[in-house]
Amino acid sequence: MLNMMKVGRKISELRRQQNMTQMELAEKLCISYQAVSNWERGNSMPDISKLPELAQLFGVTIDDLLGETSELISHAAQNRVEEYLEDHEVTAEELAEAAPILKPTQVDAVFSKTKCTNMGSVIKLLPFLDQETVDELARKAADSDDIRKFVPFVSQDVLNEIVAQRTESGKSIEAFLPFLDTEEIGKMAERSYQKAGLGEIVKFFPFMSRQQLEHIAEMEFEKKRMENIAKIAPFLRSDFLAKLASQLIAQGEMDSILPIAPFLDQEPLKQYIKVQFT
Numbered sequence: 001m002l003n004m005m006k007v008g009r010k011i012s013e014l015r016r017q018q019n020m021t022q023m024e025l026a027e028k029l030c031i032s033y034q035a036v037s038n039w040e041r042g043n044s045m046p047d048i049s050k051l052p053e054l055a056q057l058f059g060v061t062i063d064d065l066l067g068e069t070s071e072l073i074s075h076a077a078q079n080r081v082e083e084y085l086e087d088h089e090v091t092a093e094e095l096a097e098a099a100p101i102l103k104p105t106q107v108d109a110v111f112s113k114t115k116c117t118n119m120g121s122v123i124k125l126l127p128f129l130d131q132e133t134v135d136e137l138a139r140k141a142a143d144s145d146d147i148r149k150f151v152p153f154v155s156q157d158v159l160n161e162i163v164a165q166r167t168e169s170g171k172s173i174e175a176f177l178p179f180l181d182t183e184e185i186g187k188m189a190e191r192s193y194q195k196a197g198l199g200e201i202v203k204f205f206p207f208m209s210r211q212q213l214e215h216i217a218e219m220e221f222e223k224k225r226m227e228n229i230a231k232i233a234p235f236l237r238s239d240f241l242a243k244l245a246s247q248l249i250a251q252g253e254m255d256s257i258l259p260i261a262p263f264l265d266q267e268p269l270k271q272y273i274k275v276q277f278t
Helices: 004-017 022-029 035-038 048-058 062-066 071-077 081-087 092-101 104-111 120-127 131-140 147-153 156-168 174-179 182-197 200-208 210-224 238-249 254-263 264-275
Strands: none
Touching: 004 035, 004 048, 004 062, 004 081, 022 035, 022 048, 048 062, 048 071, 062 071, 071 081, 071 092, 092 104, 092 120, 104 120, 104 200, 120 147, 131 156, 147 174, 147 254, 156 174, 156 182, 174 182, 174 200, 182 200, 200 210, 210 238, 238 254
């Protein structure tokens, strides 16, 4: 991968050799002073369209600027990617090296003719590929452990599709939950609850809405009263728990509220004490 710090130092060194200020360099390239400053600090890379201008201005080659030889980047800087691809095969590893500085259309053009044999290199390319390509690759990797690396880049619809597929086949989905929308998580949680009970959906709790959690809690309460509610209590509102506790106390099931006592406000506890000791 191109080293932004190394490239930045090279640009700074060449600029100083030309006795040129950052402002002067910026004016010659018709860019902002901040852009040059960010290059030299290693915060960003020059746009590929500026590489030929920089090289000519400093009297060096593009390879000199980048600190490494890359025919792909040199051709891309001159808008000759298609010409390069006619005579060269580009591996995923080579494209991953060049991708940070190529334009998106150039990455797409090269990737469409790239032999992808190394999943690690493909994963490095995900931030640079178009959405349709990323989604297609994700579907192919859906059943593998590599799919976790795709999650931040996959579209929401495809992510929901992959998670549903993995859930159906019994594969882990915990790594996907922070990226799913709340509505989808609620549907998955309810399906899992109906199929396997409360213990199987604990992983969903931190990502569910209050309304979804209370709906599950109400169903569990109807089935087993307070037997398992303590598992979900930390995620429920105190007034919701108080409502359940008051219902049990009114029905004479005082001891049933003890598992959730640490999560109750003072009022239901006072009610419990009053009924028990008066």
